Amino acid sequence: MLQAGQLVMLVSPKGKRYFRVLDPEDTLHTHDGKLDLADVLNRGFGATVNTHLGRPYSILLPTLYDLIKGIKRHTQIMYPKDIGYALMRLGIGPGKRVIEAGSGSGGMTMALAWSVGDQGCVFSYDRREEFSELCSKNLEWAGLASRVEWFNRDIKEGFLQTDVDALFLDVRTPWDYLEQAAAAMSPGAPIGFLLPTTNQVQDLLMALEEAPFGDVEVLEILLRKYKVNGERFRPDDRMVAHTGFLIFARKNGE
Amino acid sequence: MLQAGQLVMLVSPKGKRYFRVLDPEDTLHTHDGKLDLADVLNRGFGATVNTHLGRPYSILLPTLYDLIKGIKRHTQIMYPKDIGYALMRLGIGPGKRVIEAGSGSGGMTMALAWSVGDQGCVFSYDRREEFSELCSKNLEWAGLASRVEWFNRDIKEGFLQTDVDALFLDVRTPWDYLEQAAAAMSPGAPIGFLLPTTNQVQDLLMALEEAPFGDVEVLEILLRKYKVNGERFRPDDRMVAHTGFLIFARKNGE
Amino acid sequence: MLQAGQLVMLVSPKGKRYFRVLDPEDTLHTHDGKLDLADVLNRGFGATVNTHLGRPYSILLPTLYDLIKGIKRHTQIMYPKDIGYALMRLGIGPGKRVIEAGSGSGGMTMALAWSVGDQGCVFSYDRREEFSELCSKNLEWAGLASRVEWFNRDIKEGFLQTDVDALFLDVRTPWDYLEQAAAAMSPGAPIGFLLPTTNQVQDLLMALEEAPFGDVEVLEILLRKYKVNGERFRPDDRMVAHTGFLIFARKNGE
């Protein structure tokens, strides 16, 4: 079932995750010993394969969640808790055409590309060349690059698309680009923002009042994990306290 | 651009939402006056249409979030905050085949059907006939029914599919159906659960230890909204404190 | 054990709370029937007394928590979750001399008066006469008025005390009164603030940088209640999402 060139996730007995694009000549070196990728290829998803020291590794098909956790990053990436909610609010799904500005390391890009399917398209903008490159490599690795077009340009000059179904503006001063965003979007289409500080949210809210957007909502999402123990069930001791504020709005009609 | 039979969302000046399947003979009665759907059909998405009292209503294409908020329900439905995260953890995306047990009013069913696209398929089980019907009507309404197959049977007797990519088990005593679930799933595939009480989570965790599942995680998601006011920015006074605990695991390999 | 003039809390079978200053001539009218306060006086704390319809009411000595929940209010009062923490951070305890500005309805005043004991003193400032009066009536009712001195004046003109052990500044623009606060405080003494919006917190933090205060901390406290059911244990459906941000600092030494 598996083929050379496919991305697999290998999980150690202790839960450590390794990602590999299958090359039958290649070997994975782990703390538990060596693993021949040729063996992995012969076994298939869901199967177990042993290292030369006899430790069993699971061969898994990565979910979107796994992919996002596994990407190479230069900066903090968006968290799954925020991505999952944003996809719903932005109406992302098979066949949609969506712009993302501020690709970063490509966590959100990957989620968008995963969700729009082969019929959809993601237009990803980042002024910083090193990010466009990193992001594009990450998408290549996940096998999703064909669904993304990269634009290494300053969005102050506008976006090259029109009538997109949704736009996600993940930049430091989004209030500077609201006109450009509106010009690229279909009337009534949703827009999303992620901002770390309250000062930025305040500035954005005031700018949105003057811009052709309505139906504004601001929120934050907290995720608390629990210890996996049915006899002593309780939350973890510590948690992430803040990633950012999510802001959603819709472009006004004509 | 719009066609008879299409689902539109009409938003009042105060933000109230109405959903209608377009019938040019039909009229929407609102607190702001009457609205001819023929006018809506002629205007198109993103446009504005006036009631007979001159109040402007926006014509919008509903996002997945809007659809879930808009469905007819008999029971509490899953919240978008939980659905968005579950979709990611379960690896739902275009082309996936997924089982859902405990369809309820169809909130999660709608999200699954939206995400798997025309190439994917949702197999939705509910023992209670009135729920299968309601759920199926809601999917019809959203134009997503062609992606769902309904099964009105007791899952104690097993699922009719094998090798599905993911399974979501939203029932009161999920520990009673773990073997049946495992039998239907592809090795390594993810499974998800939603449970309101800690007693249930404890029972499930203990049952999972004996069942062919690993990589268990338990968590809860809190969403806090903020007042949309850049000059007096602060959280809302009240929020939802609990919907349920989310539990994820993966079927073991062979 | 009970005496005329004492404050008692009477709790109905359903948990409804009534507060009364004991007057043996007086009668309490409830949904469960009439209750003669003479009977209450004869029974004592912890006892039960029946209404004329035979419904049992508990006679309880109110805790500080009960008193705060029970006061007459014109405005939102501080929540126990915030008060309890502030008392600790401000080092309030028996014998302390503390200033409060912005008495409001007297929730915090009551907590301060309770904690400083007969050897301590609370100096409570509010520019608005109706609040000083309400607050003073509430303290009278709780039997704590002898520990409080009221000042109905504009704190822009300064406080009348010096070398106080702590100061709580619960006003809308605290940054306007930092010099006055510092002049009244003992070196090294703690100061606290409660502010609802992030804009206010930002303004205060910037003002504190220029003022003779250090060791600044900002935080918020969330309290989530659970359903009292050991067999179906889970959080309540809804909770208070925001009361205010708490800010603490210390006056610099010389």
Add this chain to the structure above:
Amino acid sequence: MLQAGQLVMLVSPKGKRYFRVLDPEDTLHTHDGKLDLADVLNRGFGATVNTHLGRPYSILLPTLYDLIKGIKRHTQIMYPKDIGYALMRLGIGPGKRVIEAGSGSGGMTMALAWSVGDQGCVFSYDRREEFSELCSKNLEWAGLASRVEWFNRDIKEGFLQTDVDALFLDVRTPWDYLEQAAAAMSPGAPIGFLLPTTNQVQDLLMALEEAPFGDVEVLEILLRKYKVNGERFRPDDRMVAHTGFLIFARKNGE
């Protein structure tokens, strides 16, 4: 103003805290150089004193919050967020007589002793001798030991006091000691518990139904800190996710 034998808190330029009982012969060794305690004694609270390398240290009177943060501990101590709230719910204040079982390292003991003043009394029980000793040393250090009586005995055999105003039962299986607690408490008096797991809370709730207690409440408190930066205001990246569930009840009347 300062005297030999008094406890002072010395705060470094970077905010590090040192506690010392003043002995004019003693020297404090810090990363910033040496500090003669004789100098500290001569300067007084709120003043600044220099190390032999010229770094300024503030001399502060510790608040209850500082004391609790500063105690020597063998186990996790209660957090100020939980202690502050519990003090209010238990009606602790000057002159109260209160029992604590499960002294641990003495965090709660210190808070109770601080709050009851010289007219009140804390009766602190711990079966484990090493904890009674540690706890008693910590109270000595804080100058509060005269308000506490220590009992190194198994509470299964009952408490030695009667008619106490409040009781705090911080043990692993509190349901084993409800009768003993009730026997020691004044009718109507409040009782508090702190438990880390939901399994324990469930067991306690079921036991309380059979015991002479009513008015039960369960809750948890979350505290989120913010970065002290008015121009980039935002929550800290991480926070404490769980300390324990707080349970409160009241002893029934007669």
